[in-house]
Structures are given as structure tokens and as C-alpha cells.
Amino acid sequence: MADLFKKLGSLPVVVGCLFITTLYVSVCNLAFPEGSALHVSTYTVTLFGKYLCYALLALAVDLVWGYCGILSLGHGAFFALGGYAMGMYLMRQIGDRGVYGNPELPDFMVFLNWDALPWYWAGSDSFIWMMVMVVAAPGLLAYIFGTMAFRSRVSGVYLSIMTQAVTYALMLAFFRNEMGFGGNNGLTDFKDILGFSLQSDTTRIALFATTATFLAIGFAVCHFIVNSKMGRVVTAIRDSENRVRFIGYKPENYKVWIFVVSAMLAGIAGALYVPQVGIINPGEFSPLSSIEMVVWVAIGGRGSLYGAIIGAIVVSYAKTRFTAIMPEAWLYALGGLFVLVTLLLPKGIAGFFPAIAARFNQKKLAEVKS
């Protein structure tokens, strides 16, 4: 029994917290009327839903950076691709309710005088197909990029710069109207998802609950991976890639695999994000937002899965608060926070708890001794 607990680690706590939060938020949003002290506004629900998407994204970043040592500064690209796949489906759900009333084509295509959907929009009215694309598109990009970079043994700073270049190039591409993804306006004005109105409270709660569920599943999957022997190989690669090679493993295959899994998680996070915030545009590809994700993980605690979740939520919450007061100073605040945490808490917020626990145990030990 104790063995089982050790194996599960922080998994039950994280899943439990997510479950309780979801329950609390849905009951307080749906059961208590507006104005009641216990009411949680739909705005708050959506905001928290967004944080949970970021948390899933942070898990993805932590998996490659914290455990495998791949500092990806381009995870925003995978997040955005997943988001665009979901956005395409939501665009098609609008049907003839758009401004131009075209039953087939999204408004921006009518505006560009296109008379048919481009080939890559084929199947975009099928929910299942687009959900496949949510993981397939980021997965494929990660596979191609990873195979090229890791096989030719690019690592360290060069790799990070390459990931930045990829997300930047994609941003420029998606800004172009001819790409067929709505140019700089992106995809927006969504109405329904699976026939349910995106404006209704119940849909919002359902989206929130779905996000929490996927975060729990993502956490469980990552937990399983990092605690398997495969995960130990990955940690070993982080510490000494060459040594791993000389005991018979192919580090590049492991790196590609973990990179693809991470990209898929990021894609799912993006897909959950879009219906809640109601828009996806090329800004999600911006190099800066990818760097911000790395900061979440650094602050939460690199190499700790729950740390990544805490980091994403804490920093995003701080951002919401801060940008409401002084939007232009946020980047400085983020930079300051980053420096502060690296100096004071090198293992991030997650490193704080074990340190406290160790001190507590030591005190107890001293008491027992005396």
C-alpha cells in the first residue's frame, strides 16, 4: 500500500485538486444566482479555464525541458497549431450565420473572393477529423523538426534558436491572407461547438470541466512517462547524452519521441483554449509567448510536473492582475520575477516544499535525539 502511494506520488493530489476546483466552480456558477456571495461569474470560469490550458501547455514544456533537457523556445507553435485546428472546426460551425451568409465559406474567404475551400480545409466540418488534426499537425511538425535537428545532433542554444525561428516563420506565414487562415485577424466570431452555443453558461462550464479532465489525463500520462524506465533513459539523456549512446540507446529517437508527445499535449492545450477565449490569431506564434511558457516552468520548478502547473497558473494570474493596472510594465515584472525566482528558489516554487519538509524533518529528528 505504501508502495502504491509512493508510485502514484503527487498524482492523486493533483487530480483531486482539479476535481474539487471543477466541482466548486460549476456548482457556484450554475446553482447560485448572480449577486449571491457564492456566485462565480462566467468570466471567472473562462479565465480559470484559460489558466488550466496554460497549465497543460506548461506540462508539455516541462516534459521536454525539465526531463529531457531540450530547451524548446517554440512550443507556442504547437499550441497555436492545435488552436487553429479547433478554430477551423468552429469556423465551419458558424455555417450561414456569418456576415456574408455563405453556408460553406468562412467570412474571410468570401471577403478574399475565394469560391471554394482550400484543400487543407477539407474535412474541417467534421469534429472527429479536426480533433485528429489537433494532435496530428503539431505532432507532425515536431516529428519533422525533431528528426532533422536531433539526428544531426543539434542541441543547446542552437536548438533553442532553431525552435524560435520555426515559430517566428510560422507567425509570418499565418499573418498572410493567402495562407487561408484568416490573416492577422485569425479565426474568430465562433458561435457553437458540437451544436451547443458557446455563449451559454453550461457550455462554458462543460469546456472548463473538459479542460480540467484533459489536464488530469495529461498529468497522469506525463507522470507515467517520467516514472517509467523510458523516463529514466530520458533523464539520463539530459545528464549525459553520450553515455546513453554508449550503453546502446539511441538518444535521438528518444528525443524525437518525447518532443512529439510534448507537441501533441501542447496542441490539445491550444484546442481547449480557443473555444474559451473565442479567438485564435498569429499572435500565438510569437516568439515572446513561447519564452513566457519557459518562464512559467522555471518559476514553477523545472523537472517537477506539479511545479509546471503551479508556475503556469501563478504567473498567468499575476499577468491578469498586473496587466489590468500597468499593461506596458508586464514584461519587466515577468523578467524581474524570473530573476528573483532563479536567485532565491533555483528549483522553483516546487523546490520550496521539499526544502521546507526537509527542514521540518531535521527539526523533528533533532527533537527525537535530544
Add this chain to the structure above:
Amino acid sequence: MSREAGSPLLEEENIKPDTRHGVILYVEDVSVSFDGFKALNDLSLYINDGELRCLIGANGAGKTTLMDVITGKTRPDVGKVSFGQQVNLLEMDEAQIARAGIGRKFQKPTVFENLTVFENLELSLHGDKGIWANLFHKLSGEQSDEIAQILHTIGLVGECNMQAGALSHGQKQWLEIGMLLAAKPRLLLVDEPVAGMTAQETERTAELLTSLAGDHSVVVVEHDMAFVRSIARKVTVLHQGSVLAEGSMSEIQSNPEVVRVYLGEETGE
């Protein structure tokens, strides 16, 4: 098919070096140059099956470079390197060579610092090195026994659950030797195993390496002449990237050329 069927990654593990001529490693006319500097110069070397060979030579003689060539880390400009008569090592990458049964201990001890001693050995165990197999891997009783056995051999039973980074230099050397044993290689390349070890540890290393010869073939690089003397049967002296002399320890010690370029500088210290 003796092992789990359908795992193509095991191919190299089924490679059996052809040692009918009694030779397990052929290194022939190998040259390696770094920016024009010849680290290995037309070097030829044959290691017999089951032999314990010592490789000595001054700093920069090319000993480590030779191991790099054998294990696939460095590609030679010219030459032939084969495992047994058939297996051409120059066509294989590091992981394939390792899986084929050539294990290596590095000059600078390299263990996985953030993993425990046990986990270091677990990762080094022979077996499937593929991703999916390891994702769902469960340590079998047999494997646990094997690890326990190795822990005993390398004297780290008490440190089993300690982080490898916290070990002393000598213990790290031992752990790396243990990792080598766990892989069950046919040929072991051991680069400076006793550097940083106490006299007692050195003695035990000598015992271990001698006991390995026979079932395994072992190539040891070492500067510690007392150690070499205690284990050596046949010694090869490298000098400026080629073989200067080869023979028993006493033959080597009485070779005027060797005394002049290598042993001389040692007695002169």
C-alpha cells in the same frame, strides 16, 4: 528467435563476432587526424578472444582516440576496424556497437548523476533498448538478481539508493565498471580505471579485471605502472599514434626504445 519475438531493435544483440581465428578485434592501418595533426598514424592492433591487454603510452599517444574509433565516436580517415572477422564496426553507430557487445568505461568517469546507483545499473542492463519496450518495462526477478550481484561485486550495496552524483570519485569509477558488467559485453574497453582510487580499491580493480578475462576480452589503458604490472600479460605501447612495441611486461621494460620514449620519463620523475 530466443527473445521476445518481433523486436527489430534487437538485431545487433544477435550479432556474434566470428572469432574462429581467435581474434575478437581487428584494427588495421587506422589513421585519424584532427586538423592535420595525426592522433592515430597507420595503427594496427589485434586483440585475441578472452585476452587481457594493457595499452600504455605517454599523454597524447592516442589511446583514448583508439577507443573512440572502436566505439564509433570518431570515424577514422582510413583503415579497417572489425569485431571478429565479419562485423565491420565502421558501418555502425555508437548505440549499435554497444548493443553488439562492446562496452566502454570512459577516462573521465561518467555516470548519470541524477539517477540512483541502482537506476544507473538498471539502464545499463543488456536487453531491449527501444522506446516502447522501456515505456512498459518491468524489472524481472532475474534482472533484480543480476543488479544485486553487480552491486555486490562493485561493493556499492549500501549506496544502492544513493544519487550517483554523491559518490566519491573512486566509487564512481566502480559504478561505471558495474555499468559495463551489466551490459554483458564480449569486449570491454577500460580507460584509466584506477585514477583516483585508493591502493586498496586499485587492488580490487586489478582482481576484478583479471577475473573477467577469459569469458570477456578486456583492453585496459592505464598510466599506473604498478597496476599494469600486476595485471598485465601482454602490453602494447603506443607512441605518437602508432604501436611502438608489443610483448610481455618484462620484454617491454627492457625495450630500449620504450624506455627512452615512455618509461624513461616516468623513472625520471
